[in-house]
Amino acid sequence: MLNDLIFIALPYAALALVLLVTPYRFLSNRLTWSAYSTQFLERKVLYWGINPWHYGILPILLAHVLGFAFPGFFKGFLGNQQTLFATESVLFGLGAFAFFGVLLLLLRRVNSGMLKRVTFSSDWLVLYLLAFQAGTGIYIGYFMRWGSQWYLHTAVPYLWSIVSFRPQIEYVADLPLVFKLHAACAFLIVAVLPFTKLVHMLYLPVDFLKDPPLLYRWRSK
């Protein structure tokens, strides 16, 4: 029952929301497409929170995505004991870094009077989900060793079964509870993404890299 909920109902609900609501929001209300920076009001703690968080979580997210996209390559790449050990260590360090960052970001919202006015329930939801996700992530990293290897043999084939609409939850059904919570939280994050400020991660400004410095807009041209 729990397995069906976490590994079938949640992912499809999350997929449906992110695929339908995100374009709707993009087309209907682009005004809110922002990370709602609060650096202007509080910057000291933000510096120590936001940098560790982003620089920690981005490579880890990328590792998850790449492992999902190219499992064959990474099975070979991590086949070597030294490479596996180095990869695990680096990812664990980055995870701890990110966890430290997100905890600071949470405490900052609690402690700063100025920030109360710009903190809404969606901000709390996102921060708690991300903190829980990072926390369970480093727990799994530490107590369920060689995750970068077994991820490729359990979660990745399961995820492929989900996206090909032939869900095979037996790949992940017998894993420990903490893994299931990590997966459930991941799907929740995907589900709330289009409703919260998390949408900012779907916009990467790259056009300006090739553009000339000055931008003109003409009404007639």
Place this chain on the structure above:
Amino acid sequence: MDVRAQIVMVFNLDKCIGCHTCSISCKNIWTDRKGAEYMWWNNVETKPGVGYPRQWEDQERFKGGWVVDGKKLKLKAMGKGPTLANMFFQPNMPKIEDYYEPFDFDYGNLAGAKESKDQPVAEAFSQISGKKIEEIQGGPNWDDDLSGSQVYAAKDLNLKDKKVIESYDSMFMQYLPRICNHCLNPACVASCPSRALYKRGEDGIVLVDQEVCKGWRFCTSACPYKKVYFNWSTGKAEKCIFCYPRVEGGQCNACAHSCVGRIRYVGVLLYDADAVEAAALKGDAELVEAHRDVILDPRDPEVCRQAKENGISDQWLDAAAASPVYALVKEFRVALPLHPEFRTLPMAYYIPSLSPVLSTWGDTHKLLEHGMIPALETLRVPIGYLASLLSGGNHAVIEEALKKLIAIRVRMRAENLGLPADPELLADAGLDEAAAKRLYRLFTIAGYNERNVIPPQQREENDPEKRRQEGGFGILKKTRRGGK
């Protein structure tokens, strides 16, 4: 030659009385909103002073504007790669304390306080946190009129010799009203990774597209004049829009319209867009001349021909020819760009002030040489100070403008009193009788339509349906944050 039109404001600092009427009319129209309480798109500073935000001129701290790197211009703050790397935390962004924590007063307490022995007072509270403020720490004109202050004025970066303001014999004071300069080479536009900031091709007004702005905050520090603000509620950048909804219809800006001292002139300049970059690459001392070289003569038939080719209408060309701005900036060379060394080619120009029209104490006999008006060499305001503010350190540029201002004053004073006019005086200053009369008229009795020559844009004739939802300010839709 790529001829474009730019709508430009000139400020006659000699006439500014520091009444802040411009700031108030701007605030009432554009920034009387949540998230914008601390923004003053138009503000008036006392000079010497630290200004608003405090010490905005300090580019070592805020890293605004451009610097010359070999034969190229680059943003002082960072290139494109570091921009991506500093997206999460923008290291040069000014913080709320650099402006001030916006406050209001709890007037309800005056009527609603419980009975007590003391009179109830309207206590100050923060417009951001809502908490009571025991002691207000700053405001938009916190150092108003404190030009002798060791706490504020002495920190003015333009003031090289701090001793000047220590003595009643030599201290001086002027006002500096500031809006967005709508630069020809805007650093804010160049710094935006989302490309939300843009310069309008037709009139040069620089705007922030609120739909595109993602709140990366690079513009707030890239603007060396600190005229792009971060709205803490909407999470987006906002700035002076040169009152484009008024200007497009031929009305002048709210700040200029309400100006009590009638210090402001609004008009059209034609410029050569191809020459902008080369001008910005010149050395500090040559920048004012480079500015003037970019501006084109609207009476030159070749310029007019190319302007028409670029789609500039006859109505705009007529306005350019009648432009008080062209007369003050290029023809008579009395209006100067604010801090040209920031290399954004600002399109707001300032006529330097003689104020206070006094010589330093002890030079009274020299003062009398010119009647009541002191000679250039004895003016209280240090030439070096004005040069640091308005000419990239070039003293000759300032002296040329001040000489003209003094000559006109002396000439017109003589005329009013029926005294014999000194024929050499105007010629020495580089003016003739007609020029002196024209400037005198512009400085004193010119009416609204002489000070402001603004051609309407007739957008209604130009596919209006294509421009729905264009905007550079505020947010008209609900942002749906917190349901408010």
